Amino acid sequence: MIDIQMIAVVVLIALGISAAVLKRNMIKVVMGIGVMGSGVNLFLVSMGYVEGGVAPIFTNTPNLTMVLATPQALTLTSIVISLAVTALMLSFSVMIYSKYGSIDTRKRRLKE
Amino acid sequence: MNEGMSAIVKTMSVLLIMPMTIFGMYVIIHGHLTPGGGFPGGAVMATMMAMLFVAFGAEKSKKFLGKGSLSTIESLGLLAFAAVAFIGIQATFFSNFLANSASYFGMSISYGPNPGYLNSGGVLPLMNLAVGIEVFAAITAIVLVMLTYREEKS
Amino acid sequence: MESLRYTVLLAFAGLLLLTIIYLHPVGFPGDAPMDEYFIRNSQSETGSNNVVTGVLFDYRGLDTLGEASVLFAAASGVMLLFRRKKNE
Structure with a gap:
């Protein structure tokens, strides 16, 4: 039996890779990479889930069954790094547009 | 974009400055007690700056x-x-020298649920504050630079 | 050519599905001694109620330093890319 989270992970990663590989617009490639990162984050968090667990925070917690803490910390790291990478990729797209006049990845680049 | 949006948007954004700033600082300061920390709190405060830039x-x-x-x-x-x-x-890099020291942020707590004491956590609140400032400035700088870029006519 | 690409992508998705069958089911991660140690000792060692913050800033502090450096480098790179040319 395949869990619903894993199906979502497969759908997100396949959609992200297909957008990153098949699309010609550079902005759509960046969006595909972002969707793929979301799939990886969902994979990490759902791998650390414990049945019936709560978030690993002891402030007024209802029960002491807690989900694993390390995947959540790594997911926080991954989110921040994907933000930085997305900002850099978008800046490169803007600079390529202003230099070459197009963000199509399969066109002739050099403006003559 | 250069002269801002209408008076309604300006008034509402001025009204929203205080709640958003206080919420961001709350998320940063309570990072060792509630969900949150330096990264989400800094992102909330950077969102406040982005709202001001747009308005x-x-x-x-x-x-x-x-x-x-x-x-x-x-x-x-x-x-x-x-x-x-x-x-x-003197102990090791990233050593938590303030935890269980009974000074600032040095209250020792034991395993189990508790109502949450702000005076605990050791160096974690200080690190949360530093990271919050850094994330706030970084995201604000990225948004500001992207908004004010104008293409040169060559 | 287009259909070939979509076939390759569908094969890739099938490979992913084949992989996740062999993972452990969601909700039952098995033995995790490191995380049990973190949850058990985070309050007494770091004084933090939030175990994720304790892992992020104390047990894995170097990781967070690298993460903050990456964000700093990205912001610097964006500012460098969008700079104005002085001589025009």
Whole structure:
């Protein structure tokens, strides 16, 4: 039996890779990479889930069954790094547009 | 974009400055007690700055908060984070020298649920504060630079 | 050519599905001694109620330093890319 989270992970990663590989617009490639990162984050968090667990925070917690803490910390790291990478990729797209006049990845680049 | 949006948007964004700032600072300061921490709190405060940029026009806001000062704040946040890590170097790098020391942020708590004491956590609140400042300045700088870019006519 | 690409992508998705069958089911991660140690000792060692913050800033502090450096480098790179040319 395949869990619903894993199906979502497969759908997100396949959609992200297909957008990153098949699309010609550079902005759509960046969006595909972002969707793929979301799939990886969902994979990490759902791998650390414990049945019936709560978030690993002891402030007024209802029960002491807690989900694993390390995947959540790594997911926080991954989110921040994907933000930085997305900002850099978008800046490169803007600079390529202003230099070459197009963000199509399969066109002739050099403006003559 | 250059002269900002309508008076309704400006008034509402001015009204929203205080709640958003206080919420961001709450998320940063309570990072060791509730969900949150330096990264989400800094992102909330950077969202407040982005709202101001959109409402009042980024060119006008640039006179009060430029790229240089944002870069300085960002560097200071990262340096403070590394400095707090270096203070505990006599034990090890990133040693939590304030935990269980009965001084500032040094209250010792034991395993189990509790209502949450702000005076605990050791160096974690200081690191949360440094990282919050850094993330706030970094995201604000990225948004400001992207909004005020104008293509040269060549 | 287009259909070939979509076939390759569908094969890739099938490979992913084949992989996740062999993972452990969601909700039952098995033995995790490191995380049990973190949850058990985070309050007494770091004084933090939030175990994720304790892992992020104390047990894995170097990781967070690298993460903050990456964000700093990205912001610096964006500012460098969007700079104005002085001589024009």
